[in-house]
Amino acid sequence: MFQGMLGARILGLGFVTVVLGLACSGCSSDDDGDGGGANGGSGGKPAPGKPTVVGDMFGDAHEGQYHLGPVDFAETMWHNACAPGGMKYRKELQASVGLSGEYLAGVANAYNQNGGVCDACILIETGKGKSIVARVVTYGVEQADGDIDVSPSVYQAIYQDEYPRSQTWHFARCPEVGGLKYEFQTGANPYWTSLWVRNPRVPLAKAEVKKAGAKDFIELARAGDGTLTDASGFGNGAFTLRLTGIDDQVVTDDLPGFTPGELVQSDKQFQ
Numbered sequence: 001m002f003q004g005m006l007g008a009r010i011l012g013l014g015f016v017t018v019v020l021g022l023a024c025s026g027c028s029s030d031d032d033g034d035g036g037g038a039n040g041g042s043g044g045k046p047a048p049g050k051p052t053v054v055g056d057m058f059g060d061a062h063e064g065q066y067h068l069g070p071v072d073f074a075e076t077m078w079h080n081a082c083a084p085g086g087m088k089y090r091k092e093l094q095a096s097v098g099l100s101g102e103y104l105a106g107v108a109n110a111y112n113q114n115g116g117v118c119d120a121c122i123l124i125e126t127g128k129g130k131s132i133v134a135r136v137v138t139y140g141v142e143q144a145d146g147d148i149d150v151s152p153s154v155y156q157a158i159y160q161d162e163y164p165r166s167q168t169w170h171f172a173r174c175p176e177v178g179g180l181k182y183e184f185q186t187g188a189n190p191y192w193t194s195l196w197v198r199n200p201r202v203p204l205a206k207a208e209v210k211k212a213g214a215k216d217f218i219e220l221a222r223a224g225d226g227t228l229t230d231a232s233g234f235g236n237g238a239f240t241l242r243l244t245g246i247d248d249q250v251v252t253d254d255l256p257g258f259t260p261g262e263l264v265q266s267d268k269q270f271q
Contacts, residue, residue: 064169069149104138121173126167134154191233212236
């Protein structure tokens with residue numbers, strides 16, 4: 001299995017909660033949290049700060065424990081594997097990718113799918129009956145393959161006095177948080193073009209491009225940080241992206257061109 005961009009990053013370590021506690025005023029600790037409940041959310045667009053607690057699920061269940069891990073947009077301890085190298089998630093993305101409340105998660109390397117897990121949503125269901133939808137922004141070495149690390153917001157929403165903190169997670173449909181966004185790498189050019197597809201409502205199975213004047217679509221190569229690349233480039237001018245979700249939905253989007261490093265807001269989205 002492809003090893004993620006994190007290298008020696010170790011997720012799921014309870015002792016890191018002391019560090020996070022200093023950086024997050026009001027967050028519960030890893031072992032004596034206040035059990036703040038998940039509220040709001042019905043699978044639709046969440047109110048700011050309110051988690052979504054239900055969602056359509058895809059694929060197999062993965063069982064393990066949840067940990068208050070170092071997962072946050074501030075990259076308190078480690079770089080998020082799905083963000084640009086040496087950079088953080090853009091401020092313009094954080095509200096949508098964070099599902100309006102920094103509800104984030106990290107999964108084990110076993111499920112990184114060569115970067116395919118990046119920006120996918122998962123539905124987490126605890127052994128004591130709480131649930132929440134979170135966005136995967138990183139991956140790394142866990143104590144067990146089914147374990148996950150969660151951000152302070154997720155932990156506060158689902159924590160109950162329980163050890164081990166058992167949970168089951170599935171890939172899931174994200175709540176409605178606007179259209180797709182295309183983030184082009186700063187080094188992208190007409191002869192080597194690379195981008196992230198941000199904010200998909202369903203996990204992205206593949207992405208293809210049809211360049212100006214071409215008859216056929218070609219599949220983009222995925223890398224461990226979630227980027228999608230055409231090593232020969234999109235060329236100058238217009239092109240069409242064709243995106244296929246894990247549930248076989250297809251979204252086709254025509255773009256007039258791109259600028260290196262730009263973030264393009266689309267009105268297209270998976271259902």
